[in-house]
Amino acid sequence: MELLKERILREASILNQDVLKLDALLNHQVDPLLTQEMGKEFARLYAESPITKVITVESSGIPVAFSTALALGVPLVFARRKKTLIADPDAYCERVPSFTKGIVTDIMVSRQFLTADDTVLFIDDIIANGDAARGLIKIIERSGAKLAGLGIVVEKSFQSGARTIREQGVRVESLVKIASLDGGKIRFE
Numbered sequence: 001m002e003l004l005k006e007r008i009l010r011e012a013s014i015l016n017q018d019v020l021k022l023d024a025l026l027n028h029q030v031d032p033l034l035t036q037e038m039g040k041e042f043a044r045l046y047a048e049s050p051i052t053k054v055i056t057v058e059s060s061g062i063p064v065a066f067s068t069a070l071a072l073g074v075p076l077v078f079a080r081r082k083k084t085l086i087a088d089p090d091a092y093c094e095r096v097p098s099f100t101k102g103i104v105t106d107i108m109v110s111r112q113f114l115t116a117d118d119t120v121l122f123i124d125d126i127i128a129n130g131d132a133a134r135g136l137i138k139i140i141e142r143s144g145a146k147l148a149g150l151g152i153v154v155e156k157s158f159q160s161g162a163r164t165i166r167e168q169g170v171r172v173e174s175l176v177k178i179a180s181l182d183g184g185k186i187r188f189e
């Protein structure tokens with residue numbers, strides 16, 4: 001998505017060789033029209049899949065997942081993050097480590113909102129090592145829902161998350177792929 005590359009070059013900043021600060025576009029502020037275009041692009045990419053729900057993890061995945069759900073005309077479900085997890089028989093839970101925050105969190109989806117009748121499109125803002133993504137994929141598998149694939153806004157392809165998930169046979173579509181942040185420069189693939 002060329003428009004998104006331009007916006008990233010103008011509005012993102014490099015924190016270090018592994019982390020791109022995307023607060024202006026994804027993690028603190030969102031541009032509704034740009035976010036709507038992202039959603040339309042994911043809807044176009046997955047137009048042939050019989051998607052019944054879009055799913056993401058709170059918080060930064062929600063705006064783009066919402067725009068995708070709107071474009072597809074299906075509900076959006078977002079996995080909740082919990083600090084302390086009280087065992088809940090009515091929910092699927094997975095523990096996931098976080099790359100940027102250096103902490104472990106639990107993500108949770110109520111059984112009510114994800115069932116074996118669903119075919120889901122998993123949307124997320126950024127993929128790095130893919131730990132959070134793998135956690136949600138496990139929840140989707142346990143629910144019996146079918147996973148149509150992933151739609152990622154920014155794939156950092158120098159980290160292993162998206163590659164590992166593709167190797168499992170899951171479709172992963174990314175709007176932009178960043179090959180490197182070395183030398184303080186953003187290099188797209």
Ligand code: G4P
Nearest residue numbers: 019020058059060098099100126127128129130131132133
């Ligand atoms: P992931 O690849 O499945 O997201 O898992 P990983 O453990 O690698 O990353 C965990 C968190 O770190 C995610 O946010 C992810 O978006 C964020 N992250 C990873 N690399 C970058 C980066 O280069 N820049 C920025 N801005 N964020 C990055 P999260 O914990 O899901 O939090 P939230 O943003 O949804 O609240």
Ligand code: NA
Nearest residue numbers: 027060125126
């Ligand atoms: Na994030």
Ligand code: NA
Nearest residue numbers: 060061124125
């Ligand atoms: Na996210």
